[in-house]
Amino acid sequence: MKADFLGLTFAQLSGLLLGIFGLVLPFLLPLGTLSFAGQLGLGILLLAAAFWIFEPIPIFATSMLVIFLQVFLLSAQSPVFSEAELPVTEPVDMSHSSWQIPASALKDDQTILVSVGPGETKSIHVSITERNGQHAIVKSDELRADHPVITQPNHRLVNYDPSSYTAFTGTLAHGIIILFLGGFMLAGASVKYNLDKNLTRYLLAPFGSKPRFILLGIILVTAVLSAFMSNTATAAMMVTVIIPIIAQLDPKDQFKYGLALAIPIAANIGGIATPIGTPPNAIAIGALQGQGIDITFTEWMIVAVPIVLIMLFISWVLLQFFFPPKIDRFKLQLDGKLNLEPKAIGLYIIFAATVILWITEEFHGIPSNMIAFIPVATLVAGGILTKEDVKKIPWDVLWLMAGGLSLGVSMQATGLAAWLIGGVDWASLGYVALILSFALVAVAMSNFLSNTVTATLIMPLVIGLYLSGTMGDNFSLIIVGVVIAVSCSLAMALPISTPPNAIAMSTGFIRTKDMAKVGLTVGFIGIIMILIMSIAYWPFVTP
Amino acid sequence: MESSDIYIICIEDEAEVLDAVVRDLEKLEATFPIDTATSAEEGRDLVNKLLDDGKKIGLIVCDHILPGDNGVELLIELHKDEKTMPAKKVLLTGQAGLDDTVKALNEAKLHHYIAKPWSKEELNEVAVNLLTDFVLENEPNVLPFMNVLDAERLSEAIRSGKTLSNE
Numbered sequence: 062m063k064a065d066f067l068g069l070t071f072a073q074l075s076g077l078l079l080g081i082f083g084l085v086l087p088f089l090l091p092l093g094t095l096s097f098a099g100q101l102g103l104g105i106l107l108l109a110a111a112f113w114i115f116e117p118i119p120i121f122a123t124s125m126l127v128i129f130l131q132v133f134l135l136s137a138q139s140p141v142f143s144e145a146e147l148p149v150t151e152p153v154d155m156s157h158s159s160w161q162i163p164a165s166a167l168k169d170d171q172t173i174l175v176s177v178g179p180g181e182t183k184s185i186h187v188s189i190t191e192r193n194g195q196h197a198i199v200k201s202d203e204l205r206a207d208h209p210v211i212t213q214p215n216h217r218l219v220n221y222d223p224s225s226y227t228a229f230t231g232t233l234a235h236g237i238i239i240l241f242l243g244g245f246m247l248a249g250a251s252v253k254y255n256l257d258k259n260l261t262r263y264l265l266a267p268f269g270s271k272p273r274f275i276l277l278g279i280i281l282v283t284a285v286l287s288a289f290m291s292n293t294a295t296a297a298m299m300v301t302v303i304i305p306i307i308a309q310l311d312p313k314d315q316f317k318y319g320l321a322l323a324i325p326i327a328a329n330i331g332g333i334a335t336p337i338g339t340p341p342n343a344i345a346i347g348a349l350q351g352q353g354i355d356i357t358f359t360e361w362m363i364v365a366v367p368i369v370l371i372m373l374f375i376s377w378v379l380l381q382f383f384f385p386p387k388i389d390r391f392k393l394q395l396d397g398k399l400n401l402e403p404k405a406i407g408l409y410i411i412f413a414a415t416v417i418l419w420i421t422e423e424f425h426g427i428p429s430n431m432i433a434f435i436p437v438a439t440l441v442a443g444g445i446l447t448k449e450d451v452k453k454i455p456w457d458v459l460w461l462m463a464g465g466l467s468l469g470v471s472m473q474a475t476g477l478a479a480w481l482i483g484g485v486d487w488a489s490l491g492y493v494a495l496i497l498s499f500a501l502v503a504v505a506m507s508n509f510l511s512n513t514v515t516a517t518l519i520m521p522l523v524i525g526l527y528l529s530g531t532m533g534d535n536f537s538l539i540i541v542g543v544v545i546a547v548s549c550s551l552a553m554a555l556p557i558s559t560p561p562n563a564i565a566m567s568t569g570f571i572r573t574k575d576m577a578k579v580g581l582t583v584g585f586i587g588i589i590m591i592l593i594m595s596i597a598y599w600p601f602v603t604p
Numbered sequence: 605m606e607s608s609d610i611y612i613i614c615i616e617d618e619a620e621v622l623d624a625v626v627r628d629l630e631k632l633e634a635t636f637p638i639d640t641a642t643s644a645e646e647g648r649d650l651v652n653k654l655l656d657d658g659k660k661i662g663l664i665v666c667d668h669i670l671p672g673d674n675g676v677e678l679l680i681e682l683h684k685d686e687k688t689m690p691a692k693k694v695l696l697t698g699q700a701g702l703d704d705t706v707k708a709l710n711e712a713k714l715h716h717y718i719a720k721p722w723s724k725e726e727l728n729e730v731a732v733n734l735l736t737d738f739v740l741e742n743e744p745n746v747l748p749f750m751n752v753l754d755a756e757r758l759s760e761a762i763r764s765g766k767t768l769s770n771e
Binding site: 252298455563 | 747748
């Protein structure tokens with residue numbers, strides 16, 4: 062349905078209006094304890110959510126807009142905060158726990174705010190003994206002479222210590238973004254020198270000619286490639302591999318559905334396996350780094366690879382069950398030779414060295430984010446990637462992730478995350494129910510939204526929830542992050558769920574109902590597996 | 605799938621031949637609506653009308669011998685127009701001389717030359733190939749065309765970085 066306005070569809074137009082309305086909404090409602098900066102942050106979050114969901118502008122553009130709004134509304138140099146100073150005064154000791162303070166500092170509920178550090182205040186209850194014009198005499202055992210009293214409790218700097226604008230723009234050079242840049246450049250070079258295609262032919266050869274083993278081969282190869290390349294590029298490449306296979310099948314043989322569905326399923330699941338496999342992993346790792354928790358490449362793999370293998374095996378069984386092959390055996394056309402020109406060999410060496418260094422961090426101690434700069438620098442220095450190739454790197458995905466990380470920064474700093482999840486007794490839900498709700502919400506949202514956007518919207522809330530301490534003591538922040546990242550990648554019921562789904566669907570080999578049937582089953586079993594892992598495996602492999 | 609706004613134009617003065625061209629391309633019609641004209645003049649009007657309606661011209665299959673201006677002249681004219689330059693151009697002919705053929709190649713950047721009589725497979729293959737080129741060169745999203753056009757070439761383009769919505 063096309064509306065006549067600016068060439069936007071009705072949904073996009075609604076999203077545009079909803080987003081703009083969302084930006085101002087927090088200032089029209091009484092929001093209780095939310096700080097002024099929190100209100101600004103909430104407005105930006107509502108705008109971002111509406112724009113990411115309805116896409117009146119591309120999702121990476123929304124990310125750039127988010128960073129822009131934060132720089133101009135929330136940073137220390139922004140017009141809102143650059144001139145502002147928190148109005149404080151020291152209380153005058155009148156002895157016997159009596160203090161003289163400015164009357165304006167008194168809130169209606171007989172409390173005052175004292176500054177206890179940048180961006181932090183403490184609420185102190187006082188009893189008023191006397192009011193004389195601009196001053197008040199109050200009694201309090203808590204108040205001390207070195208407690209600066211905030212004279213305007215509604216001031217915009219209360220509970221907010223604005224950081225420099227570079228805290229928001231700097232997310233584009235966040236370690237995890239550099240890690241992805243390294244991954245993107247390795248993947249780009251692999252595509253350029255056909256490493257992915259040729260590797261696929263070698264890797265598929267041992268799986269013989271029996272349909273079920275060829276299916277297994279395709280699942281495993283797709284997953285391995287998508288763990289290091291983008292899920293999208295992997296799915297597109299694998300489609301070119303299965304087209305000749307499907308051409309050999311009887312048009313009535315249901316096995317073609319299985320083959321065609323194996324690709325998006327394995328590409329989506331395979332992305333979970335390494336930090337660089339798919340952007341939701343980056344959002345999780347970035348958010349954890351923000352809390353001072355560094356996860357190495359291997360630590361992530363130890364956590365993620367078992368559930369990947371289990372889900373791949375389950376998908377293999379499911380696809381054979383839903384679409385049993387009629388054909389007994391068929392021949393795989395496996396021509397193609399590894400490219401042996403010097404630049405291609407240079408790529409193989411750099412690729413291997415990078416991956417080896419990534420997975421051996423425990424031995425040499427160099428963080429994976431730093432190692433990612435080895436391929437970045439050597440691939441261009443060696444002429445393996447040219448300027449044109451560098452321009453083809455999906456910079457929009459890096460911006461998308463940077464916007465997500467940046468939103469997470471301000472949601473914690475403004476107290477927005479804590480405010481949004483406050484007021485509910487989360488601990489009473491218990492460990493299992495909480496993990497289950499995280500996974501359910503993430504899988505459900507991610508079926509309709511970009512996986513990265515889902516992770517971006519949920520992760521700051523979950524981190525805030527953890528930091529509020531209301532979840533109980535059983536939780537590890539790492540497990541919480543992993544649950545969200547994994548759940549976002551397990552949503553694959555619809556053609557719009559992920560780009561690999563869209564690619565598989567558009568080949569015309571599969572029907573929407575088949576994708577929904579298998580995708581829902583995988584998602585459902587995936588949530589159960591997440592629960593099992595959260596109870597029986599992850600607590601034992603994370604600090 | 606639903607039809608796109610990319611049109612195939614067939615220009616041919618003999619009714620039976622025109623019917624044959626349209627019939628041979630019917631597999632593509634669900635995605636690429638086919639419109640016809642019987643002279644260069646009519647072809648020109650049709651192209652302008654479609655462009656005014658905001659449609660795109662993906663493929664022009666044109667007979668050489670037409671009443672009034674001949675097919676080569678029309679194709680050259682369409683190639684000089686910025687709006688129809690991206691369209692893929694096929695000359696259908698029984699008796700074009702060497703001069704005309706050379707002229708068509710040089711000045712209209714003719715993409716394919718089909719001699720009469722043609723086979724259905726040949727015409728289809730040429731059309732699918734040229735429309736795949738057109739879609740790759742002009743469409744931001746190639747996914748809607750995967751099941752009618754050359755899926756291998758389109759996926760190859762996605763693999764090597766053709767824009768697609770994000771993960």
